[in-house]
Amino acid sequence: MNYILEIAVNDYLSAASAIKGGADRIELCSALSEGGVTTSHGVIKKCQEDFTIPISPIIRPRAGDFLYSEEEFDIIQKDVLFCRQAGCAGIVTGFLLPDGNIDIERTSIITTIAYPMEVTFHRAFDRCRNPFSAMEDIISAGCNRILTSAQKTKAPEGTELIKQLIEAAKGRIIIMPGSGVRKENIRDLAEKTGATEFHSSVKSLSKSKMEFIHPTFAEMEGEYLQATVDSNDVKALREALPGAGR
Template structure:
């Protein structure tokens, strides 16, 4: 059965997505900068109000995906705090200044997150050698990679997504994301046949989840 993860940037959206039947919520804030770590009080509120699986973004600042030591310490602290709230997983990704996977830092966060599953987010899309990167993520123990295949949209990146799905050999979930809507998810799925998809499902010109869009996304995947 195919599933849909909804990116939510505020408490209201998370509640809407849950009521609409999202299979999982990626919770963060800061839509305009691609998502950063949400406030702990917001995570607590969402966790108390929904029963949908809740993955939390661990990203202290927007911009590039290599971090200062201070920011890295913030990431570690956030994981420890969020685990105590009973979240279901984490979303993060650290690169080196050379835009390759920072093996040691990612490993450290994965150890802190255990036994919870972790998604490597769209930092993956900025890496040139995706085949090597995917192999590293599998070895490290990430359970999912969120990617558009390229830097723009999943539909434009469908060829790369299909290749990544073949390379994954069911050892890691390739979750397409980027510009996915109810109007194009069937076309994308017919080409790549992924098991999990990611969408913000926002209302037009708003940062609030569109209840009807989530319903239609689910319907078009069934």
């Protein structure tokens, strides 16, 4: 089985480390602790220039819900156009209506603007009213995949729904489990659901290389820690998949 491993990263250095560890695709964003928001155009362009694997920036103008104002949707469209012009392989986004259904109109606008980039509908899906009708709406809007934790906080808690969604999709769209995907559970997740693409952030913390620490901030450990990705963690995640190795 040819599994695809997508790694979510906060910055350029984390992307480089994830690729070194064996990532097949990068979800590029900022503020992963808040679910991810759009990173700077400079980071997107630099990653696109330097890396050969597919880069899919998240297009999300703010944290919080997925109900956007007209002004925010205009920003989203501009960011999608930039990613297309930069040569990105895909983008990651998602839109809900106030009643919890998929905003088919806005999703369709974005897939049209994004083409030929792939469009992943992100975990806004996990906040929708009905996952099966939502999947049909997302398919009709032209998306290529759905990133989901099966409407649970962690994907391994929702294996049965993920399996059901994959079966109902019948190859029309990729269902990609994400959230809480780790080396300890990825094999079980693959075997129980039939999923072939997986999303993980494998976050770790690295200490700052600053030699001078101002006394005012010396006790504030978080000021000198940076979220990152360890290439060994990505390698371990891949090796835990059924049939281990590339």
